[in-house]
Amino acid sequence: MIAMLALAVVASVFSLVIPRVIQAVIDGPVVEGDTSGLWLLTAIIGALGLGEAFLVWLRRYIQAKVALGVEADLRRDIYRHVQRLHAGFHDRFQTGQLLSRATGDLGRIRRFAAWGMIFLVINIFTYLAVIAQLVQIYWPLGLVVAASAVPLFFLSRNFARGYITASRAEQDQQGEVANLAEETAQGIRVIKAFGRARHVTEKFDGGSAKLYDISINKVRMLSRSWAMFDAIPNLVLAAVLIGGALAVANDKMTIGELVAFVTLQLMLVWPIEALGWIIANGNEAMTAADRVYDVLDTEPAIVDRPGARDLPRAEAKGHLRFEGVRFAYDGTDKTVLDGLDLDVRPGETLAVAGVTGCGKTTMLSLAPRLYDVTAGRVLLDGHDVRDLTLESLRLNVATAFEDPTLFSMSVRENLTLGRQEATEADIEEALRVAQADFVYDLPWGLDTRIGEQGLSLSGGQRQRLALARAVIVKPAVLILDDPLSALDVHTEELVERALASVLAGTTALVAVHRPSTVALADRVALLEDGRIVAVGTHSELLESTPAYRAVLSAESDSVGAAA
Template identity: 55%
Template sequence: MSDTTPSPVHERGRLGALRLLLPFARPYRGLVALTFLGALLASLAQLAVPLVTRAVVDGPIARGDRAGLVPLLGLAFAFGVAEAALFFLRRWAMTKGSLQMERDLRDVLYQRLQRLPVSFHDHWASGQLLSRATTDVSTIRRFIGFGAVFLVVNLVTCSVVAVLLLLTYWPLGVAVLVTTLPLTVFGLRWEKDYNTESRLVQDEQGELTTDVEEAVQGIRVVKSLGRSELVFARYDRKALRLQALQLSKVRTLTKIWCLFEFHPQVTLAVILVGGSLAVGSGALTVGGLVGFVALFTVLLWPILSLGFLLAQAQEAASACDRIGELLAAPMTVTDAPGVEPRPVGTPARLRFEGVGFRFPGSADPVLRHVDLDVRPGETVALVGATGSGKTTLTSLVGRLYDVTSGRVTLDGHDVRDLPLAQLRTVVATAFEDATLFSMSVRENLTLGRPDAGEESVAEALRVAQAGFVHDLPWGLDTRIGEQGLSLSGGQRQRLALARAVLGRPSVLVLDDPLSALDVHTEALVERALREVLAETTALVVAHRASTVLLADRVALLQDGRITAVGRHSDLLAEVPAYRQLLSSDAELGPGGQQPVLSELGSR
C-alpha cells in the first residue's frame, strides 16, 4: 500500500459519519423528516395487521360471526392501502433527498480538491482522490437513501414489537428478548472486524485506480518500451490483493448474515413450542398465539436486514473517514483574513527578499536567502543546474507554494497579502510540461482569460506561432482530447505559451517554454515573444542557451542561492560557473544546432 494513503481505521465509526453528513442533511431537513416519517408510519401500519388478525381469530371466527368479519377485514385493507401510500412517499422523499445530498457532497469535495495546495497533491496518489470522489461518495449516498432510514426505523420497529409481545404474553416476550443476547454480542464483534476490512478494501481500490490511471496516461511509454507485461503484473498483484481483502470481507459478512438468518428460525421454534403449551394450559388464547406469531413475523425483515444495514453503515463510516481526511486537510495556501485587492501595475515590479523554502517534512531547504529584483518591464533569465531550485522559485510567484521564510512582492505588496483571484490574474505561468484539458482549443486558450476577445486570441496564437490550430478540423472549436495527446509535444507547448501570454499579464513566468520546439519554430517564437516581453515583467527559466538571449539580465541559481546576477555577456566573461553551465548546454543542444560559446558571447 502506498505511503500516500493515510489508512489507519478510525474507531470513531458512525459518530464520524454523523458529523460529516449532518451539514449536508440540514438543507434537506424537510425531505429527511418526510422520509423517516413515511417509513416509520408504514412500519406501524404493518404492525396493525397482526393485531387485527388476533381480533378476527378470537372474535368473529371463534363465534362463527361472518358479518363481524367485514369491518375487521375492511380495517386490514385500509391499513394495507395506507402502508402502500406511505411506502411511495418514503421512496420519493428518500430518493430526492439522497441524490441532492450526494450532489452537494460531491461538489464540496471537488471544490476542496481544487483549493488544496499543490503540496497536498504532491503527496497523494490520484487514484486515492478519484476513488474518494466517486466510489466513496456513492457509498454514502446509498447509506443515506436506504441504510440510515431503515436502520433507525427497523430499530424503532423492533422496540415497538418487543413491547407488544410482552403485552400479549410476557413469558414468551421475555424468551424472545433473551434470544437476542448472542445476536448482539457476536454481531457487534463481527461488525468491528467488518469495519476494518471495509477500510482496507476501499484503500486498495484507490491504489488500483492509481495504477489504471497511470497505465492509461502513460500508454505510449509502456508500448514503446515493450513493458505491457510488467505493467500488467504490477496491476495483477494489486488486483489479487484486492480480491483477497474482498473475500475476507465477504467471509465476515457471511458470518453476520448467517447469524441474523439463524436467529429468527430458532426464536420461532421457541415461540411455537412455548405458545402451544400456553394455549394448552389456558394461559393464552389461540388468537393470542396467532397474533404473537404474526407480530414476530413482522420482525423477520428488520432482524434479517440488520446484518446488511450494519455492514452498509460500516462501509459508509469508512467512506466518511476517507472523505473527511480530504475535508480536514489543512489549507496552507489561502487568502489572509480581510485581504483586499491592491493596485498592481502592468508591468509590475517583482522582488524576492530573503526567500527560503523547504518542502513539508523535508529537512533540507530547496531555497536559501534568495534575493532578486526584477524591474518593471524587465526580463530576467533564471539558469542553473538540474535540481538547483529554478522551478520551485518560479512557483512562489503565483503562490503555488508559499515561502517558508522571506517574502515575494509585486509592486511592494507581499503576494500573500493579495487575493488569490487577483494574484493569479496578474501573474501568468507557462510550464515546461504543457498541460491541456479535454475541451476545445479556444477553451484551453482562454482558461485564464475567459473574457478575451478574438483579437487577443489571434495575437497570442501569433506570438506562440500556433497558427496550426486553424488547420484542425473545426479550427479553434476543435476538441483536442484528454491531455491534448492528439497534438505533438511542440504544439501543446505552443498552445500553453499562447495561453500564458494572452491578455498581457503584469508578470509572466515561463518555465523553459520552448524546450519541445524545433530550431526553426523556436527562432520564430523567440522573435514574436520579444514583443510581449518588452511590455511585461518576466521571469524565464532557461534550460537552453538560446533562451538566455531573450533576457535583459541573467540570474545564476546554485544550490538554492542566487550566486550571480548580470548581463549575459558580463557573466560569461566573469563567472566561470555560468560559462561552464552554458558551455555544457551548447554541447548538448539538439542536433548540434545550439549557438556555440563564442556566438553567445558576441550577441
C-alpha cells in the same frame, strides 16, 4: 430527516396493527361463525395495507432525493476544497486515492444516509413495538423472544469490531487500484514505447488480487454473521410455535392470539436479518467518512491573509523582487533556495540559468504562490505577494510550464482558461505569438476537443498552446519555465521573435534550460547553491563568470545529445 422518520414510524404502525386485526377476524367471525363483521375487518386490513404501501413509497422517494442531494453537496465540497489545497498537497497525494474518495466513498456514505440510518431507526422501533405487543399477548413467550436480543447484541458487537478494519483496508486498496489504472491510462504511450505492457499488467493484477483477497475476507465475515442473524430468529420462531401450540391446547391463548403472535414475530425476522447489512453498511460509511475527512480536514496552506488586498491589473507595474528567500519542500530537510535575492525591473525580461535541479522551477513557482516561501518574501510592486488576494495575484502573474497541461475540452476553452472574456482578436494574437496557427487546421478549428492531456497533439503543439494561454492573459508578470523546449529550431526562432514584441511591455522571468532561450532576456541571473551568484547581460556573464559558461556548455551538450 424528521419527515422521513415520521413517515417510517406511521407506516410501521400500520403494519403492526394488521396482525391484531387478523386476530379479531379469527377470534370473531371465524370462530363464532358470524360473517357479518368480516367485510369491515377485511376493509380495515386493505386500507392499512394500502396506506402502508403509499407511505413507504413516499418515504423512499424523499430518502433517495435527500441522499443524492447530500452526496452531490459533499462531492462539490470536496472538489472545491481540493482546488484550494496548495501544490504541495497534490505533490504527495495520489490522484487515484482522490478519485476513490470522491466517487466510491461518497456512494457508501450516501447509501447509509439514505437507507442504513433510516432502516436502523425503523428496525429498532419495530423491534421494541413488536416485543411490547408480544408481551401483552402472552408474556412468557414474549420474554423468550425478547431474550433473543442478548446473543444478537454480542454477535453484532464482535462483527462490527472486525468488519470496520476490513472495510477500511478494502477502501484503501480500491484507491490503490484506481491509482494504478489512472497512471496507466496517462502513461500508456510510455508503456507501449518501452514494451512494458506485461510489467504494468502484472503490477495491476497484483493490486487487484490483493483487493480480491481483502474483499473475500470481508465477505467471509459477512456470510458468517448473516447466517447467525438468520438462524437466531428462526430458532426462536420454532420455540414459539411449540410453546404457542401448548398454550392454545391448555386454553392460555386463543387461536387468534397465536396467529397474531406468530405474525408479529415474523415481522422481526427481516429487521434482525437486515441488522448485519446495516452494521456492515454503517461501518463502510464510517471508514468512508474518515477517508473523505482526510482530505476535507487538510487545511489549505496557501490562502488569502486577513486584510489581503486586490491589485487591479491597470495598477500593476510588474516590479518583482525576491528578498532573502528561503524554501524547502514539505516533509524534507533539504533547502532548495537559501537566502536568494533578485530584483526584476518593470518591463524587463530576466533569464534564470543554472544546472538541472538547482531550483529554477521552484523559484519561479513562488511568484504566483504555487508554493510559499519558508523565509524571506517575494514582492510585486512593493507588496508582499502573501498580502495580495490569490485571485488578483494570479491575474497579474501568468505561467507557462515546461510540461504543459491541457484539458479535455475545446482549444478555445483551453486558451481562455485564464481569461474567459478574451476576444477573437486576443485569441488570434496569442496564437500568432505562440506560432500555434495549426489549430485552424484541426477538424473544427478552435472548437475542436483535443482530448485528455492534449495527447492528440504533439509535444511542441501542446507547448505552443500553453504559451498562447499564458500570453492571452496579458499579465503584468509572465513566468516562462522553458516553454520552448519541445520546439524545433525554426519554430523556436519564430516564437522568440514574436515573444520579443509581447515581452517589451511585460515583466518576464524565464527559466533557461537551453542556450537559445537566453536571446529573449535583457539580463541573466545565475542560480547556484540556492542563491543568485551573478547578474548581468549574457555577454557580461560569458566574459566574467566561468560557472555561467559551464552551465551553458552543459545545456548545449544535453540539447545536442537529445537531438
